[in-house]
Amino acid sequence: MAGLGVENGTAGLLQTPSAVRELSRDDFDGFTMRRGGTILGTTNSGDPFHYPMPDGSFKDRSQEICDAFHALGVDALIGIGGDGSLDILSRLSTQGDIKFIGIPKTIDNDVGLTDFAVGFDTAVEVATEALDRLQPTAASHDRVMILEVMGRDAGHIALSAGIAGGADVILIPEIPYSVDHIAKKIRNVKEEGRNFALMVVSEAVTAQDGEKREVVYHGGETRYGGIADYLAPQIAAATGFETRATVLGHVQRGGSPNHNDRLLAQNLGVYAVDLIAKGSFNRMVAWQNREVTDVDIQDVVKTCHTVNVDGTRVHTARALGISFGDQ
Numbered sequence: 405m406a407g408l409g410v411e412n413g414t415a416g417l418l419q420t421p422s423a424v425r426e427l428s429r430d431d432f433d434g435f436t437m438r439r440g441g442t443i444l445g446t447t448n449s450g451d452p453f454h455y456p457m458p459d460g461s462f463k464d465r466s467q468e469i470c471d472a473f474h475a476l477g478v479d480a481l482i483g484i485g486g487d488g489s490l491d492i493l494s495r496l497s498t499q500g501d502i503k504f505i506g507i508p509k510t511i512d513n514d515v516g517l518t519d520f521a522v523g524f525d526t527a528v529e530v531a532t533e534a535l536d537r538l539q540p541t542a543a544s545h546d547r548v549m550i551l552e553v554m555g556r557d558a559g560h561i562a563l564s565a566g567i568a569g570g571a572d573v574i575l576i577p578e579i580p581y582s583v584d585h586i587a588k589k590i591r592n593v594k595e596e597g598r599n600f601a602l603m604v605v606s607e608a609v610t611a612q613d614g615e616k617r618e619v620v621y622h623g624g625e626t627r628y629g630g631i632a633d634y635l636a637p638q639i640a641a642a643t644g645f646e647t648r649a650t651v652l653g654h655v656q657r658g659g660s661p662n663h664n665d666r667l668l669a670q671n672l673g674v675y676a677v678d679l680i681a682k683g684s685f686n687r688m689v690a691w692q693n694r695e696v697t698d699v700d701i702q703d704v705v706k707t708c709h710t711v712n713v714d715g716t717r718v719h720t721a722r723a724l725g726i727s728f729g730d731q
């Protein structure tokens with residue numbers, strides 16, 4: 405089976421000629437699996453159904469992508485991405501009658517119907533290591549350290565890294581908090597004789613006014629960011645601890661993937677090709693109950709996998725004495 409790689413996601417099919425290149429076994433030598441990012445490039449902006457044009461207007465360019473795909477003369481499309489990308493690709497595949505297989509890949513781990521998406525585990529490892537590095541300096545300076553992590557509207561990275569990295573407080577978008585409850589927990593830590601505390605906050609946690617903090621980038625694109633800096637002075641005022649904020653940012657998305665992500669990617673990739681060989685389409689490969697399986701892509705895009713607030717990890721965290729700032 406030969407393959408073509410589309411460069412820069414859907415943007416590659418909006419170029420003339422389409423930005424594609426042949427993929428061969430040489431592309432998958434021992435170095436590829438050790439690399440973060442993508443060898444084909446990607447985009448996470450420019451929704452083809454509402455595409456920003458240079459004059460400031462928006463245009464539906466979806467049919468151009470479907471036509472460009474069919475012009476390649478390939479049998480099927482494998483799309484690798486998070487919930488937004490899979491949603492766009494599944495809509496394109498319906499509209500353009502494209503035989504589609506999705507592979508979940510996002511550090512946010514918010515794709516429905518799969519326990520894990522590729523990239524999540526490595527991001528948790530990076531965030532956990534950040535807490536390991538913040539702990540000694542927190543202890544040396546008698547400080548509260550707040551680590552802001554990515555995850556979009558799902559708190560998976562904050563929750564897992566917070567537990568693994570020994571946080572005292574974990575704030576996730578799924579559980580409303582109050583500064584008073586956080587301060588109570590940190591004062592308890594102090595009363596018990598500890599001179600520092602660690603907090604992890606997920607980027608989409610809201611401020612007290614109910615709004616998410618955002619950063620506006622050049623060109624007007626907005627992304628979540630800034631909640632740790634927003635909280636730090638309030639925590640300092642409420643606890644008397646010097647408080648510092650660290651925004652972990654894109655280091656969570658780079659570097660060499662860990663062994664779990666490598667194995668997950670390899671398992672999902674092989675299964676995706678098997679599905680195509682079997683003639684089974686419009687599915688997403690998924691990791692469920694220690695196995696690779698496949699699910700209807702339409703069911704995936706209807707589901708958002710946020711943190712189950714009644715689930716094991718939240719229960720475990722509470723039992724360990726970690727506060728979610730809600731009581």
Ligand code: F6P
Pocket residue numbers: 448486510511512554555556607627628657
């Ligand atoms: O969806 C992955 C993600 O890393 C989010 O966790 C984060 O909010 C966003 O992408 C950042 O996007 P960008 O790389 O465009 O700044």
